[in-house]
Amino acid sequence: MPQPIHIVFASLIGMAAVLIAVSTGPVPDNAAGLAHATVAAMSIGGDGPARAAAHGHWPFLFHSFTLMFAGALIYMAVRPADRTPTVRRVFVGIAAVQIAIWAAIWFSYMAAQSGPQVAIVLGFPLPTSWMLYAGWASLTLHSLYYCFAFRSIVFSDADEAEFQALLAEMKDP
Amino acid sequence: MEAYRQEIILACVGVYMVLCIAVGLWAMRRTHSADDFFVAGKNLGPLVVSLAVFSSTLSGFGFVGGPGLVYATGLSSFWMAISISALGYGLGFFLIAKRIRMIAEVRGAMSLPDILFARYGSEATRLLSAITILLGVMGYMATQILAMALVLQTLLQGTAMFADISLVACVVVSSAVLIFYCVTGGIVASVYTDLVQGLIMIVAGALVVLTAISIFDGGMAEASTILLESDPETVLPFGTLGPMASMAWFFLFGIGLAGQPHVATKMMMNRSVRDNRVIVPITLFGYVMAALLWISIGIAMRALVLGDVHLPLTAADQAAPEFLNTYAHPLLAGIVFAGLFAAIMSTADGFLNIGAAAIIHDIPRALRGRSLNNELMWARIATVVLSVIAAFIALYAFYINDTLVALLGAFGWGTFAAALAPVLILGLNWRRASPRAAVVVITVSLVINFGFQVLGMSLPWGVSPGFLALLVSFILFIAISFLDKPQKLDRDIDRILDL
Incomplete structure (x- = not known):
């Protein structure tokens, strides 16, 4: 792998x-x-x-x-020990969502180049609305996951204890 | 109130400057050591760190340069805002924030070169990164001081009393305020003025968007229709610069954020790693609100000019001042102008801080194995000297020759990104990251960015040279690290990489 x-x-x-x-x-x-x-x-x-x-x-x-x-x-x-199937699925899922929305931005943009007058949706041309609303939101998924999974994959109680132990060792080797 | 527009704006700016001086005096009482001066004793709360991170990312660019870019090139530059806010912060906090903070505490690090030395055990890496930071600081500082003086001059010339005020006088006044609170309060003063700036930008962002929408009877849809009829590319997702240039900016700004020393250093200042969970969403929210100001002013001014409602601007950077002076409520205009000063100053003071650290801490340590005695006193002296040199460069650039600032400007975002992002990101997350790769990548990124500037070269499709430098840096860094023998890490760093 x-x-x-x-x-x-x-x-x-x-x-x-x-x-x-x-x-x-x-x-x-x-x-x-x-x-x-x-x-x-x-x-x-x-x-x-x-x-x-x-x-x-x-x-x-x-x-x-x-x-x-x-x-x-x-x-x-993410530490290798924390790269569980669930975490992997989350990362693959985020990538899939981001690429799917990027595809919607891109192909609506290319269609606007060759098609008739582009539709205005939520204040902007359709491809731009894809970018402004869906594209921007999809890119925040990693940040949201950071907050959501903070205590499991970023800085767990065990990490905190380990870090405090390291600090104590460094002060009093 | 409309009759007193100029006075209201000046009053807001004046109040902000007085506030800076007061914050400087207050912060001086909290600054007892070099650690306090450079990293605020690593004891800041999450709200202060959040707003300091996002406001030092944005600088005066968000108020002036950003709207100007949208006015000039449509939505191309919006990819910068999207990548920094949505991707950059998440990536930066996932990849570097935790371990930077841990190394800072374990090793007593006060600067980014300290962190790089701790990770790679290489004085060459410390020296090169400090030199890169110092060169970038001079370029950024000169442009920030010049921008601050030009805005102040424009505001003062609108009054009868100061109609003939010179640029030199404005440079002296604005630099004096900056020097005062940076010297007295160090980074503590800097982050608390960042806090004020951040709050102003969030409120101003929301109010400016509403103002921009209310100008057009049909709201943003009407502005979009005007732009579509004039030139469809403008308001399509990639603006007039097109997809390749926009996507290159996305990469450069989103990935490169982690290499910005004035931003990364702020990640060392929080009192606990646990606070990062709160810092990320606040930072993201703040930047999004400020980006709305950037986009809405740019789109509105472009549509107003192309719709024959407003006279064409002589320079794109006039978009925000013109919009505020003409369409915004005087009080809102005053608040945003004060916010503009805050934005410029907060970036400038952040750079002064890391520049002073490079001079009195990092470079002496790299060259002679220890920093200067009485670091706090020397830090204050270095701050004054750096400010004065930057002010002279700014005036030299304005009156005589702008080549120097352009060259130093090349050591801006793109160089910091290319030189430091791979070294930091991969160094803190990949054990094979080698010191040799760090030295080569910092050197090559300087050569590419400087070379493009000196030789006046450009890339096809409007692709930024900074992007090329960042891409080459990452590829070189990984390739060289794979070729090098794995390095034995210090025990504490090894354990931190496990966390």
Whole structure:
């Protein structure tokens, strides 16, 4: 079974590979936007469909690797003894939710590039609402789990006792 | 009340500055040693630490730079806010907060280089990390002092009495307040002004969002429609910079948060590891509220300009001041301007603190095996010297040549992230993390960030060089650590890594 550090490393290599692939492919003129024609200090995205055609789904893959990387990295903070099947399922579940919502953001964004007028939902275009409400919330799941499982996987009573013992030893070796 | 708008704003800023001086005097009575000066005796409560962590993360950028970025590039920069708040804090607390606090207590550590030395047993790691911090501090400090003086000058020039006030005078006034409370109260004064700033930002964030929504008859939906008609990319999730640039920012800011020394050092100051359970949600909530201010002002000003309601701005960073001066209630504008000063000062004082620690504690220890005698006195002297040098750099940059600040600015978030995040995160969670990998990664990250700045290079798709440096750092760190022989850890560190 792969160790979390292997998943971390593989995700980084995946991100680097995507960066190389997208950088060595065709880069349109407006890859990072262009200056507004009349308003100073403001840029516009310009031809979004042309930009989307050039980068394809590479950014989706890139960010999926980022989410895998972050999840595996955080999992490294859990002691091996505490990496129970339940804890593993929680981490896999969080990653699945985050990637599913990221997919909703991404594919609604790509659909907005080629489809008719994009719908406004809860004050913003649909892909943006996915990002603002669901995307933001999904990324807090690790923080919520940190608070929820604090006394079991972060700093248990046994950890506290062990730390106090260590402190006592260091003061009086 | 509208007739006295400028006076109300100045009064709020004045009250805040007086408050800073009072906090400095109060904190001086609680500062008896270098440990008090640098890490508040590791005895702060969870609310103070929470607000100090989030407000020192945000700085003046959240009030000025953030809204300016949304005005200029649409929602691209929102990924910074999402990654820091939702991912960065969770990741930072899971991976480093507990063990940093434990090592600080067991080893009596007062700074991040102390922690790195304890983990790696390498004076080279301590020295390189201290030099990185010092360079970054000079860049950050110069830009913070300049920003503070420019805002003060703008406010004062709006009054008849100070219409001709010079920038030099504003640099002197704002630096004097900063130096006074940092020298007297050290980090204690810093975190308690952070507390005030954090509370202001949470309240201001909520009120500014309501103000921004109320400007448009149809609320945010109307603003979105105006932006969609003008340029759809602006209000789609990746803004005008596009997906690759936005995703690179997400990685750089979310993962890189753990490497920010002014944030990580705050994780050493709580009185108990147990408090972290409370600190995380408060920090997250505070940052989200402040981020709402950042986003709502940017979107509203862009929609107002493109909808021909407001004249175009000459600079994107005017978005927040213009919005507050024109659309916000005078009292709210005053509170937010005071919050802006608080934001700049709280970041500046945090940097002054870690910069002073680098000079009088970390670098002497790395070079001669011990720090200076009477550290508290030298810490105060170093704080004054650092502030004065940063003020001169700020003025030099403004009047003569801004290259120096731009170069030092390269040692900002991206360099701290690339140089310190892998070394800290992996060092505290992976036994194989090697000292050689730490030294190589800190050096390479400096070369990449500095190289891109000096050579004026850029990456395709608007990808930040800081992202590239962070990615390369992580890959190099893991690869070198795998190739090195596993290091035997000190007994106390070994046991802490088990906890």
